Amino acid sequence: MILALSVIMLLFEAGVSSSSSGLENQIFQYIDLHQNEFIQTLKEWVAVESDSIQPERRQNVTQMVELTADRLRAMGATVELVKLCSHKPDVQSLLLPPLILAELGKDPQKPTVCFYGHVDVQPAKKEDGWKTDPYNLTEIDGNLYGRGATDNKGPVLAWINAVESFRALKLDTPVNHKFIIEGMEEAGSLGLEEIIKENQRFFSDVDYIVISDNLWLSNRKPALTYGTRGNICFSVEVQCGERDLHSGSFGGIIHEPMTDLIALLDSLVDTSGRILIPGVYDDVASLTEEEKKLYEAIEFDLEEYKNNTGVKKFLYDTKEEILSHLWRYPSLSIHGIEGAFHEPGIKTAIPAKVIGKFSIRQVPHMDISIVKRQVIKYLEDVFSKRNSPNKLKVSVPISAMPWVADINDPLYTAARTAIKTVFGQDPEMIRDGATIPIAQMLQNITRKSVMMLPIGAADDGEHSQKEKISRYNYIQGTKLFATLFLEIAKLHGQLQEASNTTTAN
Amino acid sequence: MILALSVIMLLFEAGVSSSSSGLENQIFQYIDLHQNEFIQTLKEWVAVESDSIQPERRQNVTQMVELTADRLRAMGATVELVKLCSHKPDVQSLLLPPLILAELGKDPQKPTVCFYGHVDVQPAKKEDGWKTDPYNLTEIDGNLYGRGATDNKGPVLAWINAVESFRALKLDTPVNHKFIIEGMEEAGSLGLEEIIKENQRFFSDVDYIVISDNLWLSNRKPALTYGTRGNICFSVEVQCGERDLHSGSFGGIIHEPMTDLIALLDSLVDTSGRILIPGVYDDVASLTEEEKKLYEAIEFDLEEYKNNTGVKKFLYDTKEEILSHLWRYPSLSIHGIEGAFHEPGIKTAIPAKVIGKFSIRQVPHMDISIVKRQVIKYLEDVFSKRNSPNKLKVSVPISAMPWVADINDPLYTAARTAIKTVFGQDPEMIRDGATIPIAQMLQNITRKSVMMLPIGAADDGEHSQKEKISRYNYIQGTKLFATLFLEIAKLHGQLQEASNTTTAN
CATH class of the missing domain: 3.40.630.10 (Zn peptidases)
Incomplete structure (x- = not known):
């Protein structure tokens, strides 16, 4: 029927x-x-x-x-x-x-x-x-x-x-x-x-x-x-020694790589989602009047969107802000850490080498090689201020253009x-x-x-x-x-x- | 022979x-x-x-x-x-x-x-x-x-x-x-x-x-x-929705739980290894003259210790500082994160729920229940300043007295x-x-x-x-x-x- x-x-x-x-x-x-x-x-x-x-x-x-x-x-x-x-x-x-x-x-x-x-x-x-x-x-x-x-x-x-x-x-x-x-x-x-x-x-x-x-x-x-949007994936590796150490036998006397990495990752983005790496917004195309009109014309039901995604509150309240921050502005997400304890329960180790993974969704006219340079320089600066004897290595295993x-x-x-x-x-x-x-x-x-x-x-x-x-x-x-x-x-x-x-x- | x-x-x-x-x-x-x-x-x-x-x-x-x-x-x-x-x-x-x-x-x-x-x-x-x-x-x-x-x-x-x-x-x-x-x-x-x-x-x-x-x-x-030393193990859980989200489709418009958690973990300890939680040192027994003499009497070869452990530089340079920070002062180590991506390679997800694991090696006369209260209050304060709509839950799955x-x-x-x-x-x-x-x-x-x-x-x-x-x-x-x-x-x-x-x- x-x-x-x-x-x-x-x-x-x-x-x-x-x-x-x-x-x-x-x-x-x-x-x-x-x-x-x-x-x-x-x-x-x-x-x-x-x-x-x-x-x-x-x-x-x-x-x-x-x-x-x-x-x-x-x-x-x-x-x-x-x-x-x-x-x-x-x-x-x-x-x-x-x-x-x-x-x-x-x-x-x-x-x-x-x-x-x-x-x-x-x-x-x-x-x-x-x-x-x-x-x-x-x-x-x-x-x-x-x-x-x-x-x-x-x-x-x-x-x-x-x-x-x-x-x-x-x-x-x-x-x-x-x-x-x-x-x-x-x-x-x-x-x-x-x-x-x-x-x-x-x-x-x-x-x-x-x-x-x-x-x-x-x-x-x-x-x-x-x-x-494009994407640049970063790996931030901080290494102390060759093997994990017992947090009882070494906690309190060593520069823990995990503490360094957490500080590095915490320096990337603020509570409002703004990327803190200097210069990263420099080449983002400015919003034209024509583009603005495109956003205005879009029918977008915020409540429906919340229901579809299961997210109760977004960083922005208006359709224009939400869509433009999804489509035409860059964003930075921290995905996880390799080398640290990740299972349920407890393991009181100090990991010897940890690798943080984050990515930047980049937009026109950001240039992958420029962003890469900006991120590496910034992380190196943040790290050098910590006076840590550990080794830092930042790399870009994968990237794709917007x-x-x-x-x-x-x-x-x-x-x-x-x-x-x-x-x-x-x-x-x-x-x-x-x-x-x-x-x-x-x-x-x-x-x-x-x-x-x-x-x-x-x-x-x-x-x-x-x-x-x-x-x-x-x-x-x-x-x-x-x-x-x-x-x-x-x-x-x-x-x-x-x-x-x-x-x- | x-x-x-x-x-x-x-x-x-x-x-x-x-x-x-x-x-x-x-x-x-x-x-x-x-x-x-x-x-x-x-x-x-x-x-x-x-x-x-x-x-x-x-x-x-x-x-x-x-x-x-x-x-x-x-x-x-x-x-x-x-x-x-x-x-x-x-x-x-x-x-x-x-x-x-x-x-x-x-x-x-x-x-x-x-x-x-x-x-x-x-x-x-x-x-x-x-x-x-x-x-x-x-x-x-x-x-x-x-x-x-x-x-x-x-x-x-x-x-x-x-x-x-x-x-x-x-x-x-x-x-x-x-x-x-x-x-x-x-x-x-x-x-x-x-x-x-x-x-x-x-x-x-x-x-x-x-x-x-x-x-x-x-x-x-x-x-x-x-x-x-004793140990108090903490779990810090930050949750957004029920399911992981795609960092392309949501990066830039949501309060990512991982960003919140990284900030919380970064607030715990400074570059010198000092725990930043207010009051945590209040009950640490003071170093007596008798105890000081015990440290002085110990034969401790720093170079041999470095060789044995594979650590090139410690937070402290003297025998007394190293041993007392291992034995009679508390330390805080961050062990890892559950729920985030932890494998080699790349996964561009925004995890919905992440659980940070850290522990505090506590010493006389720190009281487990007081330390627990101090840590929870501190993390809740740090979190509330972020104005994040995510949910925070701090728990102590395991602890042992010094x-x-x-x-x-x-x-x-x-x-x-x-x-x-x-x-x-x-x-x-x-x-x-x-x-x-x-x-x-x-x-x-x-x-x-x-x-x-x-x-x-x-x-x-x-x-x-x-x-x-x-x-x-x-x-x-x-x-x-x-x-x-x-x-x-x-x-x-x-x-x-x-x-x-x-x-x-």
């Missing part, structure tokens, strides 16, 4: 959209009518336990990648399965699933859109607290529950469904398609960067890159993501129009406070326009025991992607026209 | 001791002549892998306790094996070795001396880096290497050898003997306190208690231990004389910075004189991969105990005489 109502609702929505053209209506109708088939395919995909974290599931990931490749081939795409094993030789190299590089259409008159997605998932077990079988997609009240439903099998299939809809209707596809689909995203995208670098020719004729691997900011309002796109780029214009067409409202222009290296990686290596276009809602619970995508979001997302193809094609026509006019002059 | 030389050296030393009586000489000669038998027995004891830490070795501990009981019975002692299982009912209760309560002699005219020792050991494996088989006592250059050689099988056997020597020589034993020997010391003396409390009758006729389970301060100079004895107690006088007789020099009067609850426990429950009388040297490496006792220390230690019996008997005679004189008046 609910099912039938949803279908009617979707048909109704598709019908009333004021800005949709005849062609769009034809496609929307097709998508609505075939929604149960699309859901059936998603059910088949979710059924494959393509968990990339646990090595014993690795062959399911490979199976999932092959299933995806078959689906793409069935649409007529040329698929190359690139082996990852040669790029990251390790003990598990034989088990690494291949990466998909696929293409469909080579019309030089059409723009080429490359879609990035992944078909591996986070681990999930019924006994973790799932109300449904995580590998049996189950619809409850219009929501499709299952591992990978929103992260990222649903969006990948929505894109494929959109491409497929044109083919099924025997309509000329408005754009050429390329696909980069991986099976190791949840395990840190092993080998991905190397493959992108080695296959730059694959990207040479790509005009636009779309990633759909994040969520809207709210449960109901569509969003476009134009930035993510990413920000120009929201006035034609790709974003096309997506805004498509969102308005499908959802009847303008998207929220959002960023992500987390670091999603793929966007910056693709933008950096290919130098193409990159956009993150989520179709899942804020409450989709990616990685949780209640992961879902709603039927509404999955099907409207499919329409959104189809509309985006048309908008990009229009854009391309306009751009070509403009270019021809210029040439004619 | 080395063996023969050692024997001659020991005989020689016994012979020249100026203050030894004819009776003592007779006993010393017996001990010297039978030293290889004593070493053979120690070899048999060391061969039993009575490791009380690893449950799979538990039956060896029981075997070792029974071997000890047999040895005591062979001397004519009455032995009671007290079951521990009824006192600490847990899953491993059936495997707990019994505790020995034994007695030998019931002459009401004689003083009764109770000896405490243990026959369990720390784990040891050849592959841990032992140069010899840890369970095959091996003599190299006059040192007897093996697990338990000094901690504590050697000293327990030295005491038994001393008692045995009187019996073998058909000499009247100068004192009545009691023994409390356990097999779970290295595992935290499970159930010991309860048994002592329940067997107060056993202690009712005990006059003196001697523990020989620690080491001299130096490699060559004998020592008498009259105090140990112990200090009156060095002018007759027992100490007897031991000093015995040491002077056997080693030809006065003992160093030392304390231990660590917490050895048995001394305070026995003193507190029985209200008798308690003394710690070590026979192992500073470099005996208890718990290490080069644990040993030297032949010299083992055999002279046996003589020391035999002499102590005689001195205590003399003391008792004097005390009785004095008491009779008083009665006669």
Whole structure:
């Protein structure tokens, strides 16, 4: 009953959209009518336990990648399965699933859109607290529950469904398609960067890159993501001797490395969350009037957010402060200490060597090497004031750049129009406070326009025991992607026209 | 060859001791002549892998306790094996070795001396880096290497050898003997306190208690231990929500529990090792002139100490400062954090709940409950100034009182004389910075004189991969105990005489 109502609702929505053209209506109708088939395919995909974290599931990931490749081939795409094993030789190299590089259409008159997605998932077990079988997609009240439903099998299939809809209707596809689909995203995208670098020719004729691997900011309002924060991870090592000492036999006569480290970590950030390292805010981009307006336009329910996160009080009270401190200002978090006692109970040792771990989420236009220098100098200064005979060593084991796109780029214009067409409202222009290296990686290596276009809602619970995508979001997302193809094609026509006019002059 | 030389050296030393009586000489000669038998027995004891830490070795501990009981019975002692299982009912209760309560002699005219020792050991494996088989006592250059050689099988056997020597020589034993020997010391003396409390009758006729389970301060100079520090272990818990959060998605907008905890821990102690909690030093006993002289008299080689410990620079430069800060002043050590990331590598989480662990080694006349109150109040004050919405909880999971004895107690006088007789020099009067609850426990429950009388040297490496006792220390230690019996008997005679004189008046 609910099912039938949803279908009617979707048909109704598709019908009333004021800005949709005849062609769009034809496609929307097709998508609505075939929604149960699309859901059936998603059910088949979710059924494959393509968990990339646990090595014993690795062959399911490979199976999932092959299933995806078959689906793409069935649409007529040329698929190359690139082996990852040669790029990251390790003990598990034989088990690494291949990466998909696929293409469909080579019309030089059409723009080429490359879609990035992944078909591996986070681990999930019924006994973790799932109300449904995580590998049996189950619809409850219009929501499709299952591992990978929103992260990222649903969006990948929505894109494929959109491409497929044109083919099924025997309509000329408005754009050429390329696909980069991986099976190791949840395990840190092993080998991905190397493959992108080695296959730059694959990207040479790509005009636009779309990633759909994040969520809207709210449960109901569509969003476009134009930035993510970067991250610099620091290790601060303080060493006294070679072996741990007994706190009874040595407490009171030695400079304990733990006391030094605690003081160093305590010097990093104040109670208001402000980073105390001199100069660290110097290169943070100043907030423009245009950007300010973006924040004002965002619908953000603070109470809903508190409930979703379980945090009762934030450092800030207003929407603008909260979002800007998550998205466009740096933050510093202390994660833990290696080498000290960490178990339940008591161990009265003085650890000989302790390593503090903290990270700075950095934002445009902070420079990783400058921040690194500032942090090291600061910690060395703080340490030298302690007159400790212990040894200090600060290092940066890992870092990733922030990413920000120009929201006035034609790709974003096309997506805004498509969102308005499908959802009847303008998207929220959002960023992500987390670091999603793929966007910056693709933008950096290919130098193409990159956009993150989520179709899942804020409450989709990616990685949780209640992961879902709603039927509404999955099907409207499919329409959104189809509309985006048309908008990009229009854009391309306009751009070509403009270019021809210029040439004619 | 080395063996023969050692024997001659020991005989020689016994012979020249100026203050030894004819009776003592007779006993010393017996001990010297039978030293290889004593070493053979120690070899048999060391061969039993009575490791009380690893449950799979538990039956060896029981075997070792029974071997000890047999040895005591062979001397004519009455032995009671007290079951521990009824006192600490847990899953491993059936495997707990019994505790020995034994007695030998019931002459009401004689003083009764109770000896405490243990026959369990720390784990040891050849592959841990032992140069010899840890369970095959091996003599190299006059040192007897093996697990338990000094901690504590050697000293327990030295005491038994001393008692045995009187019996073998058909000499009247100068004192009545009691023994409390356990097999779970290295595992935290499970159930010991309860048994002592329940067997107060056993202690009712005990006059003196001697523990020989620690080491001299130096490699060559004998020592008498009259105090140990206590310990109060604190847990400081700071909690935000129920689950860890992603530092990208929440960094910059929440009061991170880890930042709060780091600030709390950083407020405890300054760079000079001074505890910053107001009032904590108020009840520390002031240094008397008599005590000062004890420190001055101690031979302490700072360079040797640095080499032994691997610490290049201490907080203090003089012997007096170092020893007094180890023994008679409190210290605070931060041990670690539970709930935060502690592994190698990176995990960019904001932990929801973190628990800092630190401990204060406290000294006379600090009161555990006062210190606890001071620490909790201080941490709550520091925390309230941060205006954090997180929850703070401070608790004391474990604490043990310090112990200090009156060095002018007759027992100490007897031991000093015995040491002077056997080693030809006065003992160093030392304390231990660590917490050895048995001394305070026995003193507190029985209200008798308690003394710690070590026979192992500073470099005996208890718990290490080069644990040993030297032949010299083992055999002279046996003589020391035999002499102590005689001195205590003399003391008792004097005390009785004095008491009779008083009665006669």
